[in-house]
Amino acid sequence: xxxxxxxxxxxxxxxxxxxxxxxxxxxxxxxxxxxxxxxxxxxxxxxxxxxxxxxxxxxxxxxxxxxxxxxxxxxxxxxxxxxxxxxxxxxxxxxxxxxxxxxxxxxxxxxxxxxxxxxxxxxxxxxxxxxxxxxxxxx
Ligand code: CMP
Numbered sequence: 001x002x003x004x005x006x007x008x009x010x011x012x013x014x015x016x017x018x019x020x021x022x023x024x025x026x027x028x029x030x031x032x033x034x035x036x037x038x039x040x041x042x043x044x045x046x047x048x049x050x051x052x053x054x055x056x057x058x059x060x061x062x063x064x065x066x067x068x069x070x071x072x073x074x075x076x077x078x079x080x081x082x083x084x085x086x087x088x089x090x091x092x093x094x095x096x097x098x099x100x101x102x103x104x105x106x107x108x109x110x111x112x113x114x115x116x117x118x119x120x121x122x123x124x125x126x127x128x129x130x131x132x133x134x135x136x137x138x139x
């Protein structure tokens with residue numbers, strides 16, 4: 001049984017490069033319904049907590065610096081098979097390995113600055129959505 005919600009962020013690189021509109025268009029054109037969305041900026045503490053699972057990785061400091069350097073768009077998206085379908089839409093973590101037409105192939109610049117986040121499991125989608133949104137902000 002697969003879930004019907006996933007969590008995404010349009011990351012600071014894609015926001016800086018003016019891609020919010022194009023990325024949201026691809027997301028909605030692929031059949032995802034926006035059930036929560038906000039334009040916000042992560043504090044260092046927020047980013048360290050959100051990415052705690054990566055805290056021992058060599059790129060952790062770089063990741064926190066990147067994710068806090070400017071605003072992001074955070075959203076919860078609804079569609080059947082949401083986690084898997086969204087990861088197909090965004091493409092591989094490394095844009096050099098991402099399939100043609102995917103969001104990362106189009107808009108990401110490197111493995112670190114890869115334009116968008118997509119949850120990797122139903123469990124993490126629920127955790128990540130709750131990290132960013134109160135229940136009354138989800139429609
Ligand atoms: P995402 O999968 O959204 O969440 C973890 C993030 O860590 C990933 O996107 C990249 O932004 C970052 N990341 C993963 N691997 C590397 C790497 N080898 N070097 C730098 N950043 C990375």
